Amino acid sequence: MSSVRVLVGTRKGAFILSSDGKRQKWDVSGPHFAGWEIYHMKGSAVDPNRIYASQTSGWFGQIIQRSDDGGKTWHQPGTPAGEEMGPGGMPKGESNKFVYDTSPETGKPLTTHQWYDGTQHKWEFKRVWHLEPSPSDADTVYAGIEDAAIFRSTNGGKDWKELSGLRGHGTGPKWQPGAGGMCLHTIILDRKDPKRMYIAISAAGAFRTDDGGNTWKPINKGLYSKYIPNPTAEIGHCVHHVAMHPARPGLLYMQKHWDVMRSDDAGDNWHEVSGNLPTDFGFVIDVHAHEPETIYVVPIKSDSEHYPPDGKLRVYRSRTGGNEWEPLTKGLPQSDCYVNVLRDAMAVDSLDTCGIYFGTTGGQVYASADAGDTWAPIVRDLPAVLSVEVQTLS
Amino acid sequence: MIRVALPQHLRTLAKVGNEVTVEVKGAVTQRSVLDALEAAYPMLRGTIRDHVTQERRPFLRFFACEEDLSHESPDAPLPEAVATGTEPLLIIGAIAGG
Secondary structure (H helix, E strand, O other): OOEEEEEEEEOOEEEEEEEEOOOOOOEEEEEEOOOOEEEEEEEOOOOOOOEEEEEEEOOOEEEEEEEOOOOOOOEOOOOOOOOOEOOOOOEOOOOOOOOOOOOHHHOOOOOEEEOOOOOEEEOOOOEEEEEEEOOOOOOOEEEEEEOOEEEEEOOOOOOOEEOOOOHHHOOHHHOOOEOOEOEEEEEEEOOOOOOOEEEEEEOEEEEEEOOOOOOOEEOOOOOOOOOOOOOOOOOOEOEEEEEEOOOOOOOEEEEEOEOEEEEOOOOOOOEEOOOOOOOOEOOOEEEOOOOOOOEEEOOEOOOOOOOOHHHOOOEEEEOOOOOOOEEEOOOOOOOOOOOOOOOEOEEEOOOOOOOEEEEOOOOOEEEEOOOOOOOEEEEOOOOOEEEEEEEEEO | OEEEEOOHHHHHHHOOOOEEEEOOOOOOEHHHHHHHHHHHOHHHOOOOEOOOOOOEOOOEEEEEOOEEOOOOOOOOEOOHHHHOOOOOEEEEEOOOOO
16 A cells, blocks of 8 residues: 655654555654754655655754665764774764865866855855755755755765856856855756756756756746846746646746746746735745646745744645646634745645645645645644655555 | 774764773873874764864863863873873864753
8 A cells, every 4th residue: 555755854854755546644753863954855756765855054054964774874974984984994973074076077167156245255165955856866866055056966965066058157246145045956867868857046046957967958948037237147047946747847837935836848938927916025936747737836924024924824726737726725724823844845745636735834744645635634743844755655 | 092082973983981091101181182083083083183184173172181282282291180081072062052
């Protein structure tokens, strides 16, 4: 029988929520890595027992954790004795070493981006925001980091190497941090075309590679952002999240700072599909597992008031790929609710009746086993939720 | 043997108790002690000192013998009591509330 495993990253640890295919009764495991910020966890589609986690701390920096048994036990890749030896015969322990590529072969001095005051600022590694396992190899995983760059590991997270063509694109000096830092928060791998990837950066915009990460192009045509000097500039848009249905890889949906957007040509052109949403500010966006034109957002009042409008937590669903939206409220608090839902905190399972999940900064994780028609909390009182991912297990 | 006391989160990470002991050959300095610590516990690499610059992470402090040694040169000798194992080198996480 099928089951689901929900991977929840919070401000103070990781939690794993498990249920059978009915998704009514849940087991809660955690906190794992208690007291640490868990920005993101994601399992491999090739080997569901392989889960990668980004564990961070203002005191102790970045840690990469890996589980090979579905989250029961964890280790830092490369640190257990005998795994991989360094010069002194000791394990290498470099799974948390993210060093920007300044090698001669990049051919460019990748040194600065725009700082808050408009001056140029050197790139400084801060944390891993997002981990994206390869759909074809359990040992290959991509990391989106702050300050924005993309790294890849091909040995299960033991070592990381930057795909420097992204920062070498030439627009890097124009990228600038948003209030949350200059983070590369979205990585989408095209299962039909292994050389095609999408990423998004706050606040630079979205980019695509068609050659496996060697070269990248900005894909921001059609975005309009009033908060930058040239609202239609090629670079500078605060993209909050991008989602894609694996069966329709050219169809992308975007929750921008303001505006919900859609592209039907792999990001070459975007148009707005905010339609009748009560506000088009928000962070998350996701796509139904079986219906590429069914999408979900959680409208947030504004960029200065990070909570739902009118104190009502509502998921909005469009079955028409945008523009026409319906509020989904059954089981969600409809008064006095002032939580936020962060950009990586929504996910879907792939059971026959698609399950939708999201976590809030108030520590609730809500689940719907009927594509959003009804909702119930799995847990109510976790630390603030940073990310939610789902594994559908058979 | 040199005694090193770790903050709670690093003890959890290294799966050790309040203190660990490491052996240092030659001069007993911050650098040599941390090199020995990271060799014995590679999961701590990058958590006390930056991976690349090898500088102390900003929110960590090094105390010993009731003194703050955080701003001493990493190559300065540590107090004799640390070198002889009488006193531990304390690695402390800065206090933060909220």
